[in-house]
Amino acid sequence: MSIQTFGDWLYATPISTTFRDTTWIIPTVQSVHILAIAVVVGSALVSELRLAGVLATDESPARVVRRYLPWIWSALVVLLASGTLLIVAEPARTLGNTVFWAKMALVLLAFLATLLLRRPLLRDDARPAAKTVAWLLLVVWSAVIFCGRFIAYT
Template sequence: MFLQTFGEWLYDTPVATGLRETTWVIPAVQSIHILAIAVVIGSALVSELRLAGVIATDEAPGTVVRRYLPWIWRALIVLLLSGTVLIVAEPARTLGNTVFWIKMGLVLGAFVLTLSFRRPLLVAADGVVSEPAKAIAWLLLVVWVVVIFCGRFIAYT
């Protein structure tokens, strides 16, 4: 009930109204959001496939992760900012949507897993990826794919 009331209040604010009524804002912000998703997914794909031992096996896992992790973090900041604009502009579309909250939970989970299990790789000298780390790499790939599907599904629920 709180989210519905908050969403209704937010929808009526001058900022939200201005965002909706300026015809180019939402398409531009959605485009930026999608580009940032591509950066996150592309960087995560390369990093996770390296950790799973599928690609770039001639490079140390820490080197690959170190190369792509900053791209992931920066793109996540862009996603947070652009997503906030989209929520402010159309709060009813997201705040009351279960799929949106599933997506947010998955993104948070991927963030925590990435923070927890990538830090040791950045300081590991031997470059050996353990079997649990490989399993987590595959899990993170699945999570990012589900995040994409949830993001698209929001528009249809």
């Protein structure tokens, strides 16, 4: 089954139709999605800038990361749920969109980098690598935001 065929099938389902026909659902879900993006990016921004040695230098990187990492994980769950609802409501807008898939790849990259690299980067001997990874992750999160915004125009 192609993505186009799946998108067409999904669009015709009763739940997709209900989401589109109920005027408050899509704007509400989009608002929740945007708020969750703000939490992820804000938390990542503080964490990455601390790892880069720019922000909150009076606190240990581990302490700052421990404070914000739960916010990132929780908001990512909300993003997954709200994003899924948006895809169900308007599958043609996303599933056939190259920018959407680029955004998903970048989110996966940031998620895996955070999951796999966060603890090793907090060691004292990893400071140069931590700074590099922190700046790269800030670029990735910025690209995610750009792609998310650009989906509407492609």
